Amino acid sequence: MRQALESFTRALTLASLLLMAVFLSACKEETPSVLEEIKQQGVLKILTRNTPTTYYEGSEGPSGMEYELASLFADYLGVKLEISSNHDIKEIYQALEQGKAHIGAAGLEVSLDKIGDFFYAPQYMRVDPIVVYNRTNEKPAGLDNLVGSQIAVISGTESARLLRELQADYPKLSWKETADLEATDLIRMVQEGELDYAVVNSNELDINLAYYTRAREAFKLPRQHSLAWVMPKSRDHTLYQAVKAFFTDLEAKGELAQMRDRYYGHKEELNYVGVQLFLRHVRNRFPKYEKHFKDAAEKYELDWRLLAAVGYQESHWRPLAKSPTGVRGIMMLTLNTASDMGVTDRLDAKQSIYGGARYLSKLIRRIPERIQEPDRTWMALASYNVGFGHLEDARIITQHLKKDPDKWIDVRQHLPLLQKREWYKQTKYGFARGQEPVTYVQNIRQYYDILSWYDTRLQQLVQNRVVERPVDESVSFSIVPPVL
Known part of the structure; x- marks a missing residue:
């Protein structure tokens, strides 16, 4: 009897274990992956x-x-x-x-x-850690020149870790680390003299160069980072x-x-003087024509900031501008283009802006429908500068060289080939200064970015928001002392 009971107990235990294993297995199978x-x-x-x-x-x-x-x-x-x-x-x-x-x-x-x-x-993306300095001061040549200066870096970054490694070779080097600020804040502080130097990634400096024009690259630290x-x-x-x-x-x-x-892709074209001049004209010259740009852009379904950027690239918003080739006005229209766009007086600011808007809108529509934005707009801008025929020649060359003729990043690499006889002699429209539309488009993109930046901050002011976050005593810096 006892043996039978023990056998039954063992069998029951085994059965229970088997049932539990089956249950756990089923549960495991039912647990979804991340x-x-x-x-x-x-x-x-x-x-x-x-x-x-x-x-x-x-x-x-x-x-x-x-x-x-x-x-x-x-x-x-x-x-x-x-x-x-x-x-x-x-x-x-x-x-x-x-x-x-x-x-x-x-x-x-x-x-x-x-x-x-x-x-x-x-x-x-691969980025370089950059030492940023104020261009009104002497440019440092290397880490030796930073000893004893006020330097800041964002805590938790690989740049902060790299500085710790480099400190072994530069034992007197010290800096501040902060989690309360971002790279934009540090760049601004260098611009305003609150810091001597900052260490940021190259992409962070690139995207802020137009807004903090005294902040510039001093030198790169010796290791790239991967984002x-x-x-x-x-x-x-x-x-x-x-x-x-x-x-x-x-x-x-x-x-x-x-x-x-x-x-x-367009951050490197404008230099310090060019940006300063543009900012001055935004404040002093642009308000006279702002309403015309906004109204014309609305009529022809364009972004007014893009249209204004084109106007600045063409004439620096000068209604009496004239080129050696005879194009005139704020939007620098030829006689034929002005006539086609219904402009009777190219020197009339309003007429010129509306004519330029209509022409740009026409060029955008002329770009093949399969080409997506923003490539469509960049190519239309290039044709505004160099002519639609030359743009098509460059696209044909791009395709011939096994690149994508519907992507601006590829077409812009091949537009300069229109300056070389071995290439332009094979094209329908011949020679063109192909580097000009590349620079033209890049500058307009930069002007557009700056106008967008200003517009956003003006909207914030209207809504009574803080435009720039002030740096005060609540900001915590972690001081990294030199190794003694």
């Missing part, structure tokens, strides 16, 4: 920073390269994008560890210190694999290069 969970919930949670290079509210809504990438990835997954932007770097990593978000898309550098705990997506999205190392790799596939696809299609060009 990617499946995101799709089931229908929401992708992204952490970012509120900066010009990542995410910000522009005059037409959310903007920034990280925002654009995140929006594309949410569409790629077929889910809604949820962005939280009021974070510093340390907070982003902590929130990811705690499972409060799926991805950090915040201009983050790949960190060797964190690579054991986080996944990094394929890098989407990438970051994810926590969770229970599976499904989200990481999806992000990896997404970036691989963007790179293969050339869309990532397009995006980099859109945000940074």
Whole structure:
């Protein structure tokens, strides 16, 4: 009897264990992967920073390269994008560890210190750490010249880590680290003399050069950084694999290069004097013609800031401007173009602006419909400068050289070939100063950016918002002392 009872007990225990194993296995199979969970919930949670290079509210809504990438990835997954932007770097990593978000898309550098705990997506940009100085002061040649100066860097960045490494060779070097400010703040502080130097990434300096014109690059620190999205190392790799596939696809299609060009491809053309002159004319000359630009842009469905930027590039907003070739007025129209656009007096500012708006609108419509924005507008601007026929010649050359004739980033590389006889002798319209439309478009893009920046801040003033965040005693700097 006892043996029978023990046998029954063992059988019952074994059965229970088998049932439990089956149950646990079933539960395990039913637990969705991280990617499946995101799709089931229908929401992708992204952490970012509120900066010009990542995410910000522009005059037409959310903007920034990280925002654009995140929006594309949410569409790629077929889910809604949820962005939280009021974070510093340390907070982003902590929130990811705690499972409060799926991805950090915040201009983050790949960190060797964190690579054991986080996944990094394929890098989407390489940047240089730059020492920024005020151009009204003597330009430092190297780290030796920075000893004893006020230097600042954003805490948690690879630039801060690099400075610690370099300190072994420059033991008297010291600096301040802060999580309360962003690169834009540091650049502004250098501009205003509140700091001697700042260390920021090259893309951060590029996007701010037009607004802080006394801040300039002194020299690069000796190591590039890779920018990438970051994810926590969770229970599976499904989200990481999806992000990896997404970036691989963007790179293969050339869309990532397009995006980099859109945000940074035109930043190097204007020099300090050119920007200062433009800002002076924005204050003193532009108000006389502002209403005409806005009204004409509305009539012809253009962005008034783009139209105004074209007018400035053409004539510096001078209604009596004249070129050696005979084009006249604010929008520098030829006699034939003026006649076609219904302009009877090219020196009349209003007529010229309306004629230029109508002509630009016509050129945009003339670009093949398959060409998407903003390439469509950049090509229309190039044809405003060099002529539609020469633009088509450059597109044919681009296609001949196995590049994409529908992408401005490719066409602009080949427009200068119209200056070389070996190429222009094969074209329908012949020789053209092909470098001019490249510079022309890049300058207009820069003027457009500055006007957009001013317009956004004017709107903020109207709404009684703070335009620039003041630096006060509440800002915490972590002082990094020299190694003794």
